[in-house]
Amino acid sequence: MTPAVVTAGAAAPDLVTTAAESTTSLIQSVDWLAIAPPVVVAAMALIVLVTDLFLPERRKPLLGALAIAGLVAALALLVPLRDGNRSTFCIDGAATGPGSAGACSYTADHFALVIQALVLGGALLTALLSLGDTRRLPAGEFWFLLLSSASGAALLPAARDLATLVVALEVASLPAFALVGIKRGDRRSSEAALKFFLSSVVATAVMLLGVSFVYATTGTLHLTEIAARLDDVPGQLDTLAKAGVALTLVGFAFKTAAAPFHFWVPDTYVGAPLPIAAYLSVVGKAVGFSGLILVTVIAFPAYADVWGPALAVLAALTMTIGNVAALRQNAGRARSAVRLLAWSSVAQAGYLLVPIASAAYSSDEHIGSTVAYALMYAVVNLGAFAVAALVARTSPGNRITDYRGLYATRPLAALAMAFFLLCLAGLPPGIIGLFAKVTVFSAAVDAGLGWLAVVMAVNVVIALYYYLQWTATLFRAPEKASEETPAAAREETPADGAVRAPTGHGAPASLTVAIALTAAAGVVLSGAPQTVLRFAAVNLF
Amino acid sequence: MIDISESVMQFLLAFIVVIPLVGAVAALLPAPPGLKGSGPDQAVLRHGVTVTGAVLVAAIVLAAGFDHDHPSKMQATTDISWIPALDVRIHLGIDGISLPLLVLTALLTFLCALYSYFKLPAGPSPKAFVALLLVLESGTLATFAVLDLLLFFLAFEMVLIPMYFLIARWGGAQRQAAAWKFILYTLLGSVVMLLGLLLVGLKSGTFDMVALATDNGRGLTTSVQVIAVLAIGIGLAVKTPMWPLHSWLPDAHTAAPTVGSVLLAGVLLKMGTYGFVRILLPITPDGMHTFAPYLAAFAVVGIIYGSLACLALVRPGSKGDLKRLIAYSSVGHMGFVLLGIASMTPTGVNGALFANIAHGLITGLLFFLVGAVKDRYGTADLDTLSGATGAALYGRAPRLGGLLAFAAVASLGLPGLAGFWGEMLALFGSFDPADGLSRPAFLTFMSIAAFGTLLTAAYMLMVVRRVCMGEKREEPQLADVQTYEFAAWTPLVALTVLAGLWPAVLLGLTDPAVQKLLAGGKS
Numbered sequence A: 001m002t003p004a005v006v007t008a009g010a011a012a013p014d015l016v017t018t019a020a021e022s023t024t025s026l027i028q029s030v031d032w033l034a035i036a037p038p039v040v041v042a043a044m045a046l047i048v049l050v051t052d053l054f055l056p057e058r059r060k061p062l063l064g065a066l067a068i069a070g071l072v073a074a075l076a077l078l079v080p081l082r083d084g085n086r087s088t089f090c091i092d093g094a095a096t097g098p099g100s101a102g103a104c105s106y107t108a109d110h111f112a113l114v115i116q117a118l119v120l121g122g123a124l125l126t127a128l129l130s131l132g133d134t135r136r137l138p139a140g141e142f143w144f145l146l147l148s149s150a151s152g153a154a155l156l157p158a159a160r161d162l163a164t165l166v167v168a169l170e171v172a173s174l175p176a177f178a179l180v181g182i183k184r185g186d187r188r189s190s191e192a193a194l195k196f197f198l199s200s201v202v203a204t205a206v207m208l209l210g211v212s213f214v215y216a217t218t219g220t221l222h223l224t225e226i227a228a229r230l231d232d233v234p235g236q237l238d239t240l241a242k243a244g245v246a247l248t249l250v251g252f253a254f255k256t257a258a259a260p261f262h263f264w265v266p267d268t269y270v271g272a273p274l275p276i277a278a279y280l281s282v283v284g285k286a287v288g289f290s291g292l293i294l295v296t297v298i299a300f301p302a303y304a305d306v307w308g309p310a311l312a313v314l315a316a317l318t319m320t321i322g323n324v325a326a327l328r329q330n331a332g333r334a335r336s337a338v339r340l341l342a343w344s345s346v347a348q349a350g351y352l353l354v355p356i357a358s359a360a361y362s363s364d365e366h367i368g369s370t371v372a373y374a375l376m377y378a379v380v381n382l383g384a385f386a387v388a389a390l391v392a393r394t395s396p397g398n399r400i401t402d403y404r405g406l407y408a409t410r411p412l413a414a415l416a417m418a419f420f421l422l423c424l425a426g427l428p429p430g431i432i433g434l435f436a437k438v439t440v441f442s443a444a445v446d447a448g449l450g451w452l453a454v455v456m457a458v459n460v461v462i463a464l465y466y467y468l469q470w471t472a473t474l475f476r477a478p479e480k481a482s483e484e485t486p487a488a489a490r491e492e493t494p495a496d497g498a499v500r501a502p503t504g505h506g507a508p509a510s511l512t513v514a515i516a517l518t519a520a521a522g523v524v525l526s527g528a529p530q531t532v533l534r535f536a537a538v539n540l541f
Numbered sequence B: 001m002i003d004i005s006e007s008v009m010q011f012l013l014a015f016i017v018v019i020p021l022v023g024a025v026a027a028l029l030p031a032p033p034g035l036k037g038s039g040p041d042q043a044v045l046r047h048g049v050t051v052t053g054a055v056l057v058a059a060i061v062l063a064a065g066f067d068h069d070h071p072s073k074m075q076a077t078t079d080i081s082w083i084p085a086l087d088v089r090i091h092l093g094i095d096g097i098s099l100p101l102l103v104l105t106a107l108l109t110f111l112c113a114l115y116s117y118f119k120l121p122a123g124p125s126p127k128a129f130v131a132l133l134l135v136l137e138s139g140t141l142a143t144f145a146v147l148d149l150l151l152f153f154l155a156f157e158m159v160l161i162p163m164y165f166l167i168a169r170w171g172g173a174q175r176q177a178a179a180w181k182f183i184l185y186t187l188l189g190s191v192v193m194l195l196g197l198l199l200v201g202l203k204s205g206t207f208d209m210v211a212l213a214t215d216n217g218r219g220l221t222t223s224v225q226v227i228a229v230l231a232i233g234i235g236l237a238v239k240t241p242m243w244p245l246h247s248w249l250p251d252a253h254t255a256a257p258t259v260g261s262v263l264l265a266g267v268l269l270k271m272g273t274y275g276f277v278r279i280l281l282p283i284t285p286d287g288m289h290t291f292a293p294y295l296a297a298f299a300v301v302g303i304i305y306g307s308l309a310c311l312a313l314v315r316p317g318s319k320g321d322l323k324r325l326i327a328y329s330s331v332g333h334m335g336f337v338l339l340g341i342a343s344m345t346p347t348g349v350n351g352a353l354f355a356n357i358a359h360g361l362i363t364g365l366l367f368f369l370v371g372a373v374k375d376r377y378g379t380a381d382l383d384t385l386s387g388a389t390g391a392a393l394y395g396r397a398p399r400l401g402g403l404l405a406f407a408a409v410a411s412l413g414l415p416g417l418a419g420f421w422g423e424m425l426a427l428f429g430s431f432d433p434a435d436g437l438s439r440p441a442f443l444t445f446m447s448i449a450a451f452g453t454l455l456t457a458a459y460m461l462m463v464v465r466r467v468c469m470g471e472k473r474e475e476p477q478l479a480d481v482q483t484y485e486f487a488a489w490t491p492l493v494a495l496t497v498l499a500g501l502w503p504a505v506l507l508g509l510t511d512p513a514v515q516k517l518l519a520g521g522k523s
Helices: A003-021 A032-054 A061-077 A108-128 A139-158 A162-180 A187-218 A223-229 A235-255 A264-271 A274-299 A301-327 A336-361 A364-394 A412-424 A431-446 A450-475 A483-496 A507-527 A530-537 B004-026 B040-065 B100-118 B125-146 B149-158 B160-170 B177-206 B209-215 B223-241 B248-255 B258-284 B285-314 B322-343 B348-378 B382-386 B399-413 B418-431 B438-467 B485-501 B502-519
Strands: A087-090 A104-108 B075-081 B088-094
Touching: A032 A061, A032 A087, A032 A104, A032 A108, A032 A139, A032 A264, A032 B258, A061 A108, A061 A139, A104 A108, A104 A139, A104 A431, A108 A139, A108 A274, A108 A364, A108 A507, A139 A162, A139 A274, A139 B125, A162 A187, A162 A274, A187 A223, A187 A235, A187 A264, A187 B418, A223 A274, A235 A274, A235 A301, A264 A274, A264 A336, A264 B177, A274 A301, A274 A336, A274 A364, A274 B223, A301 A336, A301 A450, A301 B149, A336 A364, A336 A431, A336 A450, A364 A412, A364 A431, A364 A530, A412 A431, A412 A450, A412 A507, A431 A450, A431 A507, A431 A530, A431 B040, A431 B100, A431 B149, A431 B177, A431 B382, A450 B160, A507 A530, A530 B075, B004 B040, B004 B075, B004 B088, B004 B125, B004 B160, B040 B125, B088 B100, B088 B125, B088 B149, B088 B209, B100 B125, B100 B258, B100 B348, B100 B502, B125 B149, B125 B160, B125 B258, B149 B160, B149 B177, B160 B177, B160 B438, B177 B258, B177 B418, B209 B258, B223 B258, B223 B285, B248 B322, B258 B285, B258 B322, B258 B348, B258 B502, B285 B322, B285 B438, B322 B348, B322 B382, B322 B418, B322 B438, B348 B382, B348 B399, B348 B418, B348 B438, B348 B485, B382 B438, B399 B418, B399 B438, B399 B485, B418 B438, B418 B485
Parallel strands: none
Antiparallel strands: A087 A104, B075 B088
């Protein structure tokens, strides 16, 4: 995943025309700082892969530290870009650097930076969750795959042509298949990986077909150029353009797990290692959504009357199916906790789609509501998965009934979990969850999508039922007849005196840090919702 | 009454809203050395009394510092930007409409905390109980103090989780189902309300209640107002509760612990009617005009329905639960409040606000008393309680019996007690409704509602007969009213008498503010 590959893919169609006029355009000046975040992560992925070969078994934890360092460095590199005015890999001789307005393949605008911060932060938290887990997994491969996927995910929101977009999407997805199936010898893990792989590959194939149709009708891959040329497509190509738009959207709908393309989600999440499920639910979704936003709002505004209603219906379907399925989960079934989170993530994807649909009816600024909601969702969902990982250490069954009495054994973890769940439900004290929902509602109301707002209102009530039921479970008196928990607790007692983590006995430091980070972020955001909601009120592009 | 500088008043109002939250967090932490008391339970319960007491003192000082010559003016206002992206401002302030409700909330919560200090409801740790009680208090106080639509929604939602847990953890039989019914009903209502609030805010460009009230609906087209009133009204009507959206209330009251019932009836229901007065009347007057006859119709159906349900419950052999009966009587009383609001006249709205406060005092007292009866007899089932002739409370616990009879006659609206004025003014209001509303329809509503007062008197007197009177049986004497019970109930009794004998003290506060609201800030 080097920038060279990207430019080659992106610029190739244009070279035919431009090369004849000037040979200098073959060599582009590259704004290395702008592309630094994904590049650093990609470079670190290679470093980890090579280092793995030379490390003795007992030094393997070093790889995790390297990976985290890489992600932190990439996050830090976002800071100098915060003006959001850089772009690179531009054509037509447009100058690179600040203020260039030509068609560029890579743009580090505010939208790209926010989503990059989201995916890199998400990957960082996933890495923290995995630190304790990797002993049972092949460490070198695991960290390499995670970083590769993260670099693709970080590239995607900045991509501004369809080729880069598809390449970034695949770079983000392909390692994810392997990550899902990384639990060697676990039948469920392999099955999950296969399901994920097949559905995702179908999605890619469909999307590529759509992209080729769009290219055929417009003759360009750059999103802004497509937008300009789709306005006046010749009459006989109109159907082709429409089909191209529709197929491209179907591909992204697969990636975001929107209904009716959601069926792979529960099995994949349950089969994958827990941190990877968290990664897919946050970073995977963010990738799908940023791609969807880019193609709809930047490339296809001319067909807003086609994708607007389609996305609105998709949103309504997705949230309803996700919530109803989550409602039907049996709390006593094995892995019901992850299954519930999986279905809830489908439902949340529905909420995320609402502002994109609204953007078709009124202004593009509604996209900001999706971004703000996604940021909130990323923080609290990762937090919920972190607590789930903590609980899974003592009760590997990971049933919701295992959470009974968590407040008695780990009060802080239970309070954090209650907070995360109420944020997802959107009720105080989860103030940030509430206001994130309010922005989504207001986008729908503002766009005149009253029916969608009402469907969402009903869904919020349905969702409250299962979130609150889980929350209530946390505070119930622990069951006396529980067989595994006391035994596990007794085993841990010797270590308890030595390291008493704030979340309770025997929690590994990395997990504690992950929970503390997400909980602190959630609480701070609840006090100052403006931190993320400001994206809802400005044009990010 | 006393002169307090504006900045102190601002601080007091912010203090009242924020301190219960801080107290709730503190309640979860271990007690600091020196405040440990005789045990962790005692320490945390005392903490609850201290915090609610401090809030009550602050509320009383606030009421004393309130400029009673200009009750229509927003006082102690704070206005800071909180979330510019959504145009949400922390805008606090009180006027003659919200001040009585604020003081009532602070008082009832303090009395509940005091009552629980001596008599903790059976259930899990008192720590969580106190914390939830304080969050509940903060949410209700904030509802009455905020002047921003989205903040109002936030405060409205804030009470849901604590009340859910109070019912589900400390409640009686059937508490899980009742708690679910409560929270799902109210949430569905309030999410629909949010849509209406957003519609108003987005179409008019501001969420500020004062600006919107001054605008008096001029910035909103009639169709927007109609949709907004429908959406917001449904949310508020569920909370109030208005027939036919009331069905969560009897279950919630029956299952809730005594303290939960007192707060639910005394304070939470008022949030709904307050919303009608504060938001719908001034901000969307045209929409209210459209819906006022329907609201009044539903209100009188509620009055009759509540009374008939109570009459059915009080009949011998019907296994009526006393708490359930009072819950149904609340549906009837809130019907009067809604009728007063629907008349859209100053008289009617003043009556509604008066009935609001009176209902809070009287029904709060009734739930305390019934809770005490239930504790002593071990049941609130009327048939078991009264046996063949009656429970003979006069004979077995004369003071308790006397208080129950007092509360019952206050509730049926005996002149001279608080219950009378509000209902009378509400009827007056519907005798002469606002211009543009159909007079014959409102006259019909008025006569039906007046018939409802007769039914109310009937079932309340039957309750007194079956619970207080009866043949004295050969059973041990019951514990009469304890000192702490006296402490918790006396203020309510005193205020009921005071409001009944001197209604001007309340009406003088609400009337100018109501005049201004209905006139759209022109007065």
